Amino acid sequence: xxxxxxxxxxxxxxxxxxxxxxxxxxxxxxxxxxxxxxxxxxxxxxxxxxxxxxxxxxxxxxxxxxxxxxxxxxxxxxxxxxx
Numbered sequence: 001x002x003x004x005x006x007x008x009x010x011x012x013x014x015x016x017x018x019x020x021x022x023x024x025x026x027x028x029x030x031x032x033x034x035x036x037x038x039x040x041x042x043x044x045x046x047x048x049x050x051x052x053x054x055x056x057x058x059x060x061x062x063x064x065x066x067x068x069x070x071x072x073x074x075x076x077x078x079x080x081x082x083x
Contacts, residue, residue, distance in 0.1 A: 007076055009037060019076025025058060026050040033080040036060055039073045045080065 007019045019037060028034060028050040036044045044067060046060040053059075057068040 007037075009076075009078075011035070011043070017078040019078050022071065022074040022076060025052070025071070025074070025077065028077070029079075034077050035080060036069065036077045037075045038069065039075045041075075044069060048077075 005021075008016055009019060010016045017035070025048070028048055030047055030049045033045065033047060036046075036048070038044070044060050046062040046066070048058060048060050051058065052071045053068075056071050058071050058074070059066040059068050061067075
């Protein structure tokens with residue numbers, strides 16, 4: 001559901017979250033688990049330091065290993081719990 005500039009997502013387990021804008025990624029708390037919603041509606045869950053590399057990708061870690069995702073396809077993000 002898109003309301004104004006806000007996008008509200010309902011995840012499979014039933015939780016609803018308003019996504020934060022991709023341009024706020026640099027302010028993410030890297031110690032809090034977050035969900036990252038891509039423009040193809042795939043969701044990646046993990047921890048991120050908010051840095052975008054020279055290739056335009058950002059990293060999300062679930063363990064010691066991470067995945068690199070294209071920032072240009074990030075629709076928004078939200079913390080798993082809390083604000």
